[in-house]
Amino acid sequence: MDAVETAASQGYGPGILEGAVEFALEALDGVTGGALPAPTPCRDWDLGMLLRHTGDSLAALLEAVDTGRVGLVPEADPPPEGDPADALVVAFRAGAERLLGAWTEAGADLPVTVGGCPLRADVVAATGAIEIAVHGWDVAQATGRPRPIPPALAERLLGVASVMVTGATRHGLFAPPVAVPAAAGPGERLLAHLGRDPAAWPG
Numbered sequence: 001m002d003a004v005e006t007a008a009s010q011g012y013g014p015g016i017l018e019g020a021v022e023f024a025l026e027a028l029d030g031v032t033g034g035a036l037p038a039p040t041p042c043r044d045w046d047l048g049m050l051l052r053h054t055g056d057s058l059a060a061l062l063e064a065v066d067t068g069r070v071g072l073v074p075e076a077d078p079p080p081e082g083d084p085a086d087a088l089v090v091a092f093r094a095g096a097e098r099l100l101g102a103w104t105e106a107g108a109d110l111p112v113t114v115g116g117c118p119l120r121a122d123v124v125a126a127t128g129a130i131e132i133a134v135h136g137w138d139v140a141q142a143t144g145r146p147r148p149i150p151p152a153l154a155e156r157l158l159g160v161a162s163v164m165v166t167g168a169t170r171h172g173l174f175a176p177p178v179a180v181p182a183a184a185g186p187g188e189r190l191l192a193h194l195g196r197d198p199a200a201w202p203g
Contacts, residue, residue: 020129024136030143058095
C-alpha cells in the first residue's frame with residue numbers, strides 16, 4: 001500500500017466524509033440569490049459557480065459508490081428551475097444526504113475506477129471529504145458568515161491532503177501553497193496547503 005492509500009485508510013470511515021458534509025451543509029444557511037455573484041476564495045469563481053461545482057463533486061462521489069466508477073467528464077445536469085439559489089441549495093442538500101447513506105454502507109475495499117484507473121473506496125472518499133470541507137469553508141467566506149473547519153476534522157484531512165496534493169498533482173486543481181505562521185492551527189494549514197490564504201479571508 002502506497003503513501004496515499006495509507007493516509008486515506010487512516011482517515012477513512014463514514015466519520016471523515018460525514019464531518020466534511022455536515023460542515024459544508026451548515027455553510028449553506030447564508031446562501032441567497034443576491035449572494036450568488038459574490039467572490040469566493042476560489043480564484044475566478046463566484047458563489048454560484050462554486051455551488052454548481054461542489055454539487056457535481058457530490059454527484060461524482062455518489063456515482064462512485066453506486067456504480068464502482070467515476071467518469072472524467074460528468075453528464076450535464078439540466079438547468080435548475082425557479083430561484084437559482086434555492087435550487088442549488090436543495091440539490092446540494094439532497095445530494096449530500098444520498099451520499100452519506102450510500103458511503104456509510106460501503107466498505108473501504110470497494111473497488112472504484114476513476115477515468116480507467118482503479119482506486120480503493122477509502123481513497124475516493126477521503127479525496128471527496130477534502131474537497132467538500134474546503135468548499136464549505138469557501139461558501140461560508142463568500143456569504144459573509146465565515147467559520148473555521150473544526151480542528152479535529154481539519155487534522156485528519158490535512159494528513160490525507162499532504163500526500164494526495166503535491167507538486168505533481170495540484171496543477172489545475174489547487175493553487176500553489178500559501179505560507180502560514182508556525183503557530184497556525186490545522187484548519188489554517190489545510191487551507192494554505194490547498195492554495196487558500198487564511199489571512200486574506202479571516203474568520
